[in-house]
Amino acid sequence: xxxxxxxxxxxxxxxxxxxxxxxxxxxxxxxxxxxxxxxxxxxxxxxxxxxxxxxxxxxxxxxxxxxxxxxxxxxxxxxxxxxxxxxxxxxxxxxxxxxxxxxxxxxxxxxxxxxxxxxxxxxxxxxxxxxxxxxxxxxxxxxxxxxxxxxxxxxxxxxxxxxxxxxxxxxxxxxxxxxxxxxxxxxxxxxxxxxxxxxxxxxxxxxxxxxxxxxxxxxxxxxxxxxxxxxxxxxxxxxxxxxxxxxxxxxxxxxxxxxxxxxxxxxxxxxxxxxxxxxxxxxxxxxxxxxxxxxxxxxxxxxxxxxxxxxxxxxxxxxxxxxxxxxxxxxxxxxxxxxxxxxxxxxxxxxxxxxxxxxxxxxxxxxxxxxxxxxxxxxxxxxxxxxxxxxxxxxxxxxxxxxxxxxxxxxxxxxxxxxxxxxxxxxxxxxxxxxxxxxxx
Numbered sequence: 001x002x003x004x005x006x007x008x009x010x011x012x013x014x015x016x017x018x019x020x021x022x023x024x025x026x027x028x029x030x031x032x033x034x035x036x037x038x039x040x041x042x043x044x045x046x047x048x049x050x051x052x053x054x055x056x057x058x059x060x061x062x063x064x065x066x067x068x069x070x071x072x073x074x075x076x077x078x079x080x081x082x083x084x085x086x087x088x089x090x091x092x093x094x095x096x097x098x099x100x101x102x103x104x105x106x107x108x109x110x111x112x113x114x115x116x117x118x119x120x121x122x123x124x125x126x127x128x129x130x131x132x133x134x135x136x137x138x139x140x141x142x143x144x145x146x147x148x149x150x151x152x153x154x155x156x157x158x159x160x161x162x163x164x165x166x167x168x169x170x171x172x173x174x175x176x177x178x179x180x181x182x183x184x185x186x187x188x189x190x191x192x193x194x195x196x197x198x199x200x201x202x203x204x205x206x207x208x209x210x211x212x213x214x215x216x217x218x219x220x221x222x223x224x225x226x227x228x229x230x231x232x233x234x235x236x237x238x239x240x241x242x243x244x245x246x247x248x249x250x251x252x253x254x255x256x257x258x259x260x261x262x263x264x265x266x267x268x269x270x271x272x273x274x275x276x277x278x279x280x281x282x283x284x285x286x287x288x289x290x291x292x293x294x295x296x297x298x299x300x301x302x303x304x305x306x307x308x309x310x311x312x313x314x315x316x317x318x319x320x321x322x323x324x325x326x327x328x329x330x331x332x333x334x335x336x337x338x339x340x341x342x343x344x345x346x347x348x349x350x351x352x353x354x355x356x357x358x359x360x361x362x363x364x365x366x367x368x369x370x371x372x373x374x375x376x377x378x379x380x381x382x383x384x385x386x387x388x389x390x391x392x393x394x395x396x397x398x399x400x401x402x403x404x405x406x407x408x409x410x411x412x413x414x415x416x417x418x419x420x421x422x423x424x425x426x427x428x429x430x431x432x433x434x435x436x437x438x439x440x441x
């Protein structure tokens with residue numbers, strides 16, 4: 001019996017792992033069915049590059065040939081450079097690098113790669129016109145595949161989000177050039193002030209000025225939350241579809257400081273994990289469903305009906321984490337880990353610099369996010385984990401909760417899972433009540 005159960009677990013775990021590695025769904029919220037060849041292409045996964053214009057086949061072929069040439073010839077060039085040759089017996093022509101063009105044409109290789117299920121170099125153009133209604137194909141939230149929706153849905157969702165004046169503020173007469181200049185000046189001052197902290201050269205470069213022609217204002221995009229619907233995608237339930245706002249801050253003045261802050265917070269989170277272990281408290285952080293399956297696989301379950309499963313979610317976690325929450329989390333975690341006050345001030349200054357420059361564009365209008373952490377920033381996930389880990393550590397470290405009443409308590413960013421014993425339900429109810437007092441839950 002035990003061997004059979006173990007085999008079933010292994011099979012299920014492997015199937016879930018395969019399922020997590022790729023997306024195989026297309027969610028159509030329009031009245032027009034997608035052609036079979038388009039569905040077949042989209043089922044290869046969501047690692048596509050969306051384009052708004054039809055790509056030039058000849059230009060695309062040249063680009064691919066160049067990329068393949070570079071990729072295949074690089075190790076050859078390195079080998080030619082490092083190999084010792086006898087000059088008296090070797091002609092000079094053998095020392096020259098011969099490009100890939102003299103070998104087999106790269107396109108057959110490319111076609112072979114395209115047949116693989118996870119090939120991610122497709123360029124597709126799927127913004128088209130159907131029955132006088134524009135529709136667009138976009139990646140859905142939680143990597144749940146593709147969403148095929150009318151552009152009118154985006155207009156409605158943008159208006160709904162941006163009407164929240166407590167989160168987004170419209171900025172009139174925004175002076176982009178002056179903002180960049182002032183920001184570069186401040187970054188130079190921060191770099192000089194905290195030079196003794198930023199000892200890594202690569203980290204130090206993240207505070208260097210970026211040429212203005214390399215910068216662009218972030219824009220806000222929406223990821224359709226198809227996983228929130230209780231029925232399959234259809235034109236009839238389009239009104240129930242909502243979007244997750246993502247501010248794509250990849251080339252703005254806050255991008256590199258955000259990368260730097262994210263790196264520093266990763267180090268703090270790692271130290272917090274060690275602290276959990278020292279206090280004999282299981283760290284609740286997991287990074288995917290497969291991690292949860294591994295936790296479940298380690299349990300010896302004799303009767304599943306003796307257990308109680310609880311799942312929970314933090315409502316709008318990123319936008320509900322206030323600036324005060326962020327600063328307090330940094331201060332308290334640095335104190336908990338006995339980190340120097342000067343290092344704490346360095347983190348607070350980075351956080352303050354990013355927080356005051358959360359600008360983004362939608363159409364020709366500039367907005368500033370004035371509440372919460374911008375989803376899409378490089379440090380946003382670390383901020384969320386830092387705030388919640390502090391609460392979780394404080395609760396489990398100070399609460400006399402029987403160790404055998406909670407078998408699993410884990411969290412992936414804003415989604416939580418708890419496996420407990422039904423026999424000790426009163427204790428679990430108290431535990432859940434204490435956890436749900438957290439203002440984000």
